[in-house]
Amino acid sequence: MADAKKKRKPMIGLQPEGDVDWSQYRGVLVVVEQRKGIAKPVSLQLLGEARRLAAKLDVPVLALVMGYQVSQLAQEAIYHGADKVYLCDSPELDHYRTRPYSRVCLHVIRKYLPEIVLMGATNTGRDLAGAIATHLPTGLTADSTQLDVDEERLLLASRPAFSEKMLATILCKQFKPQMATARAGVFEQLPRDPTRTGEVIPVPPQMDAQEISTEIIEFIESFRRVNLQDADVIVAGGRGLGGPAAFGLLEELAQELGGVVGASRAVVDLGWIGHDHQVGQTGVTVRPKLYIAVGISGAVQHVVGMQNSTCIVAINKDPNAPIFKIANYGLVGDLFQIVPALIEAVRARNGEAIPMNMPVNS
Amino acid sequence: MLHIVACIKQVPDSREIRIDPKTNTLVRQGVPAIVNYFDLHGVEEALRIKDEFGARVTVVTMGPPTAEKALSQCIAMGADEGVLVSDRAFAGADTLATSYVVALTVQKVEDTWGPVDIIFCGKQTLDGDTGQVGPGVACRLDIEQLTYVEKTEHLDINTREIIVHRHLEDGVERVKANLPVLITALAELNQPRRASLPGVLRGIRYKPIVWTTNDFPDIDRSKIGLKGSPTIVSKTWVPEPKQVDTEFLDTTDSKAAASHLLDRLYATGSLQNSVLA
Ligand SMILES: Cc1cc2nc3c(=O)[nH]c(=O)nc-3n(C[C@H](O)[C@H](O)[C@H](O)COP(=O)(O)OP(=O)(O)OC[C@H]3O[C@@H](n4cnc5c(N)ncnc54)[C@H](O)[C@@H]3O)c2cc1C
Numbered sequence A: 001m002a003d004a005k006k007k008r009k010p011m012i013g014l015q016p017e018g019d020v021d022w023s024q025y026r027g028v029l030v031v032v033e034q035r036k037g038i039a040k041p042v043s044l045q046l047l048g049e050a051r052r053l054a055a056k057l058d059v060p061v062l063a064l065v066m067g068y069q070v071s072q073l074a075q076e077a078i079y080h081g082a083d084k085v086y087l088c089d090s091p092e093l094d095h096y097r098t099r100p101y102s103r104v105c106l107h108v109i110r111k112y113l114p115e116i117v118l119m120g121a122t123n124t125g126r127d128l129a130g131a132i133a134t135h136l137p138t139g140l141t142a143d144s145t146q147l148d149v150d151e152e153r154l155l156l157a158s159r160p161a162f163s164e165k166m167l168a169t170i171l172c173k174q175f176k177p178q179m180a181t182a183r184a185g186v187f188e189q190l191p192r193d194p195t196r197t198g199e200v201i202p203v204p205p206q207m208d209a210q211e212i213s214t215e216i217i218e219f220i221e222s223f224r225r226v227n228l229q230d231a232d233v234i235v236a237g238g239r240g241l242g243g244p245a246a247f248g249l250l251e252e253l254a255q256e257l258g259g260v261v262g263a264s265r266a267v268v269d270l271g272w273i274g275h276d277h278q279v280g281q282t283g284v285t286v287r288p289k290l291y292i293a294v295g296i297s298g299a300v301q302h303v304v305g306m307q308n309s310t311c312i313v314a315i316n317k318d319p320n321a322p323i324f325k326i327a328n329y330g331l332v333g334d335l336f337q338i339v340p341a342l343i344e345a346v347r348a349r350n351g352e353a354i355p356m357n358m359p360v361n362s
Numbered sequence B: 001m002l003h004i005v006a007c008i009k010q011v012p013d014s015r016e017i018r019i020d021p022k023t024n025t026l027v028r029q030g031v032p033a034i035v036n037y038f039d040l041h042g043v044e045e046a047l048r049i050k051d052e053f054g055a056r057v058t059v060v061t062m063g064p065p066t067a068e069k070a071l072s073q074c075i076a077m078g079a080d081e082g083v084l085v086s087d088r089a090f091a092g093a094d095t096l097a098t099s100y101v102v103a104l105t106v107q108k109v110e111d112t113w114g115p116v117d118i119i120f121c122g123k124q125t126l127d128g129d130t131g132q133v134g135p136g137v138a139c140r141l142d143i144e145q146l147t148y149v150e151k152t153e154h155l156d157i158n159t160r161e162i163i164v165h166r167h168l169e170d171g172v173e174r175v176k177a178n179l180p181v182l183i184t185a186l187a188e189l190n191q192p193r194r195a196s197l198p199g200v201l202r203g204i205r206y207k208p209i210v211w212t213t214n215d216f217p218d219i220d221r222s223k224i225g226l227k228g229s230p231t232i233v234s235k236t237w238v239p240e241p242k243q244v245d246t247e248f249l250d251t252t253d254s255k256a257a258a259s260h261l262l263d264r265l266y267a268t269g270s271l272q273n274s275v276l277a
């Protein structure tokens, strides 16, 4: 096959392009991730954090918006903290694809020279950041949970290391821009301010449609797919549930609390619930306001994924279960007694409150 | 015949890593090494394709000499060849330097055994934990990357078309691409097989191919190891263990306990009565 035999040598060891006067690089750029013109929460959170960093550096906050029919989002980026927005709006950017998107990013970075580039540590953000950092090349820190800058204008990107047992601060002195992806739910989004103004700079696409060899056949939005990362309340179940049926109970409780259902790996491996519910080292890292662990022992691999929840409730019949070490509230007992009682109690409260909101003539 | 490369890394079993409470440092002594969890799913998918269409499966890893064991495990599962790229000069590599060496290795694998059609990587490693090496390798080889893949829906070895399902936070994407591609594997992709008895024996006897910097005459030494790594760890610290005074609620009466808990959660703002708010 011709394409398989294509000479690939020139790409392997990449060098910075053009002049390398790093002092020209100014500004904090946030690459805004969107679906159907709606920004991912993490992108707005990063715009908020970028404002804080940019104030320290005395530079503008820049945003890059890519997609199709997303010009409204450029305005939103300004309302959430951007001073300048690079907007690439084109049909072939309708769905995210690595190459056409990374070409636009590379073009913007090389032309407008931001000193810091931030993206959400989502699957798409990590896909894109990994490609761009290699291409430029520059250093990239994954999954940051703290960001700061020092007197030398260096980005201090801190991230959990060794299964979240440690934190490490990572620097990139050698190249610009300094790049990091950042976790959702860690940084504060600024309140939307529709009086904020800024400049929108159109950017042309950098690839012809026929050059792009991947094709998105379809995107199947899963309404049922749990968005653990953005949930305020998570009710998570483990092997203590005894079987898949009991997840129905957790689903009920979660629904009453306006939350979603999480799970330990043990039950995911047993097939009691889907993979996308898994919290922990090999699942998702979450930081909800409330995490209720039901029949979960609290193995380190699970705990690293949820220990930063604001409030943790543990329900377990074993008073020595390690999960109690990190729980704010402990309920030692049988989940099959406690969870139904909880559902009933929440219902009673919600029930009291609901009539206040009901339309008068329904 | 198809030629598939699976990139694996030997990592410390993170369950066994502890923090020394006195010195606040990692205790890595005696920590067993395992094949990175997600990489086994990449190896398994390569072997499934081999079972269905016939393929040569080459497993590659950059690591210390002890990583031979990780390769043997993959050989035992059914891989054809294992390549260990090992040299002191590679030590201290970050993802940029790693992807450089892994890409050069894939290129040399192609020169040795013929063009590669599919490269598998894991979603991420348990120690590096970045998921950046896969995209880095794809970029350097100038091929398409299909990351976070949870299913191979279709592979046509004549038209060289592959359709995979990419797992995203808000849904599943069905993507079509033409070989060659680089795929990063999620756990959902498959269940890694256990080695058969003959496989185990082959794994034990197998001596992997070892390449050092000398085997890469054109290698740019400024791009490997610590020197070739732009990211620097400037400091590490153990976060203050979360001081939690667990309040144990009396559960003799479940109803009372439930009500008590809710009072607390609403009072502390962990739950908000959205209807009243
Ligand atoms: C490389 C690696 C990565 C891993 N990654 C993850 C990960 O990402 N996420 C993860 O969760 N795990 C992960 N694990 C697995 C982890 O080590 C544990 O095996 C797993 O978290 C245990 O799940 P569990 O708490 O549901 O089950 P168990 O440990 O079996 O605990 C069940 C608990 O339920 C309680 N219980 C039983 N019956 C009742 C009842 N009727 N009422 C109340 N309580 C009851 C028991 O007292 C017990 O504490 C990983 C392991 C490895 C090796």
Ligand SMILES: Nc1ncnc2c1ncn2[C@@H]1O[C@H](COP(=O)(O)O)[C@@H](O)[C@H]1O
Residues within 6 Å of the ligand: B007, B008, B009, B036, B038, B039, B060, B061, B062, B063, B095, B098, B102, B120, B121, B122, B123, B124, B125, B126, B128, B129, B130, B131, B132, B133, B134
């Ligand atoms: N030293 C290595 N040798 C071979 N493959 C590697 C190495 N490091 C990482 N990889 C591959 O790249 C994937 C992502 O690694 P990471 O970017 O470290 O999370 C892993 O799952 C492996 O498939």
